[in-house]
Amino acid sequence: MKAIILERLDKNASLELSETPVPVPGPTEVLIQTKAIGINPVDYKTLEDFTTPTGIRASWAPALDGISPLILGSDIAGVVTAVGSEITKFKVGDEVFGMIRMPGHGRVYAEYVAAPAVHLAKKPNNITFNEAAAATLAAITAWQNLYTHYPVKKGDRVLITAPAGGVGHYAVQMAKERGAYVIGLTSAANADWVRHIGADEIIDYNNFDFEQADSLQLNLVLDSGGRYPASLYEKHFAPGAALFHLPHPLAPTDMAYFQSKGFDVRYTGVFSEEKAIDAIAVLLESGKIKSYVDKVFAFNEMKAALTEMKKGTTKGKIVVEAVSR
Ligand SMILES: NC(=O)c1ccc[n+]([C@@H]2O[C@H](COP(=O)([O-])OP(=O)(O)OC[C@H]3O[C@@H](n4cnc5c(N)ncnc54)[C@H](OP(=O)(O)O)[C@@H]3O)[C@@H](O)[C@H]2O)c1
Numbered sequence: 001m002k003a004i005i006l007e008r009l010d011k012n013a014s015l016e017l018s019e020t021p022v023p024v025p026g027p028t029e030v031l032i033q034t035k036a037i038g039i040n041p042v043d044y045k046t047l048e049d050f051t052t053p054t055g056i057r058a059s060w061a062p063a064l065d066g067i068s069p070l071i072l073g074s075d076i077a078g079v080v081t082a083v084g085s086e087i088t089k090f091k092v093g094d095e096v097f098g099m100i101r102m103p104g105h106g107r108v109y110a111e112y113v114a115a116p117a118v119h120l121a122k123k124p125n126n127i128t129f130n131e132a133a134a135a136t137l138a139a140i141t142a143w144q145n146l147y148t149h150y151p152v153k154k155g156d157r158v159l160i161t162a163p164a165g166g167v168g169h170y171a172v173q174m175a176k177e178r179g180a181y182v183i184g185l186t187s188a189a190n191a192d193w194v195r196h197i198g199a200d201e202i203i204d205y206n207n208f209d210f211e212q213a214d215s216l217q218l219n220l221v222l223d224s225g226g227r228y229p230a231s232l233y234e235k236h237f238a239p240g241a242a243l244f245h246l247p248h249p250l251a252p253t254d255m256a257y258f259q260s261k262g263f264d265v266r267y268t269g270v271f272s273e274e275k276a277i278d279a280i281a282v283l284l285e286s287g288k289i290k291s292y293v294d295k296v297f298a299f300n301e302m303k304a305a306l307t308e309m310k311k312g313t314t315k316g317k318i319v320v321e322a323v324s325r
Contacts, residue, residue, distance in 0.1 A: 002323050003110035004302050006070040009061065011048055015072075017300055023107070023114035030090050030120065031082040032113045034322035036133035037299075038075030040166065044306045046072060059249070059269045060103035073108030074099045074272075075136035076115065077129040078322070087117050095123040097132035098277045099140050102270060109302060111323050118274040124285035131291035132284075134317035138166035139280045139289070141246065141270040142222070146174050147279070149268050150220045150242040154179030157238065159218050162225030163199060164190040166317050167246065171222050172198050173289040183216065185225070193315055197292070210235070222246075230254060230265050237263055244268045292316030299323045 003020045007013045025031045042060060050061035064070060077097035080090050090096060098120035100106045100113065107113055123132040146152045158175045162168045163184035175182045176198040184191075184199040191202040205227065216236040223230070226247035231254075233243055242264040249267040258265035283289040294316045297305035305320050 001111035002299070003071050003107075004073075004299075005109075006047070006072055008068045009046070009050070009064045009070060015047065015303060017302075020069075020071075020110070022112045023110075025082055025084045025114040027084040027086045028116055028118070029084045029114045030080045030087055030096070030117050032076060032078040032096060032115055032120075033081050033324055034076055034078045034108070034111055034113055035129035035324070036077045036322060037073055037108055037320040038077075038133040038136050038138070039073070039302075039305055039309055039318050039320060040075065040137045041309065042074075042137070043072050044310050047306070063104040067105055070105065071107040071109050073110075074102045074106035075133055076100060076108045076113055077123055077132035077136075078113070081112070084117070089117050090120065090122070095129070095132075096120040097123045097129075097136060097281075099136040099270070099272050102137060102272045109320075116272070119272040119277065121274075121277040121281040124281055126287070127284055127291065130293050130296060130319045130321070133319050134166075134291040134293050135170070135280055135284055135289070136277070137270060138317060139170040139291075140273065140276045141167045141224075142171035142174050143276050143280055144270060144273065145222055145244050145246075145268055146171060146178065146220075148276075149244060150264070152178040152180050152220060156180040156219040157183065157217055158220045158222065159183045159185055159203075159216065159233075159236070160199075160222045160224065161185045161227065163194045163197075164315050165224060165312075166314065167222075167224040168194075169197055169292055169316050170289060171224070174283070175222075177283065177288045180220075183218075190315070197290075220244075230258065234258075234261075234263075240264075293319050295319075296321060 080094045100115045158180040184194040210232045217238045221243040
């Protein structure tokens with residue numbers, strides 16, 4: 001089969017389209033013929049560097065240490081072509097989607113992927129493979145933060161940073177689904193689109209003085225963008241507020257400071273979880289959330305797709321279509 005291979009976890013290693021054997025699914029796995037692949041900033045970050053701005057080794061990197069060759073990617077939609085001996089959830093021919101082995105070695109940039117069945121849900125019939133592949137890592141991140149780490153309640157005031165991005169656009173829709181009042185912190189260029197996907201209010205970060213403005217009384221900040229330090233939001237917290245920072249781990253002293261004040265401020269890391277992907281399938285099927293696929297690339301254009309994602313200007317998601325469509 002064709003796969004996009006990284007020889008080793010090393011920023012000097014190149015990403016190459018090569019031939020490699022089709023994987024054999026284990027007893028609790030299914031084999032998927034890939035139809036679409038969702039890409040994420042973690043993919044290009046893995047290619048470039050493995051330490052965060054605070055000097056901490058990125059949470060996903062140790063899981064890739066020593067593996068050679070590596071097949072990057074976690075987000076897949078496709079068709080089941082074989083099932084392991086213990087599988088009852090899926091059968092050959094089922095259309096599925098999910099985030100595979102995160103954190104870990106996803107092996108998704110390939111024509112065929114052997115994936116744990118518990119990382120997958122059936123693709124709803126009302127969405128395309130591209131829309132399903134989009135609604136994986138980014139959607140699970142939004143879901144785990146808004147439904148588990150801080151279960152958003154009706155009437156909560158939720159601020160989402162980078163609300164036009166992959167995580168942000170699902171988070172806006174999910175927070176609305178939970179009945180929150182949603183504020184998007186973004187640029188004027190993204191304002192109309194973020195309102196269109198459901199935000200109640202937009203704050204333009206180029207025209208907002210965090211220190212002078214009245215307190216926004218936020219119950220939750222989902223900080224996907226990470227443009228500003230957590231300390232800038234403190235004045236805007238309601239009692240007991242949470243701030244989840246996604247781009248990289250925070251300094252332990254900062255977390256301890258906020259904890260002493262009764263705030264839950266921390267980095268949260270997404271992980272493959274059956275109940276999350278099953279819940280997302282239900283939200284997609286009901287139309288309560290929707291994937292916005294901004295750009296689509298061919299399988300042999302993976303490098304161009306990652307370069308495009310790195311620009312940070314995507315509205316929603318970028319998807320790469322597989323070899324077999
Ligand atoms: N911890 C986790 O488990 C986890 C999971 C998923 C993603 N992440 C991280 O969360 C971040 C967002 O992921 P994503 O998939 O939503 O990415 P994305 O789709 O590429 O996000 C695009 C948005 O990022 C903002 N942005 C662009 N350049 C930026 C810069 N230099 N600094 C800060 N923000 C910038 C822009 O929004 P504005 O102009 O509105 O700011 C843009 O709309 C990434 O750093 C990603 O690695 C972490």
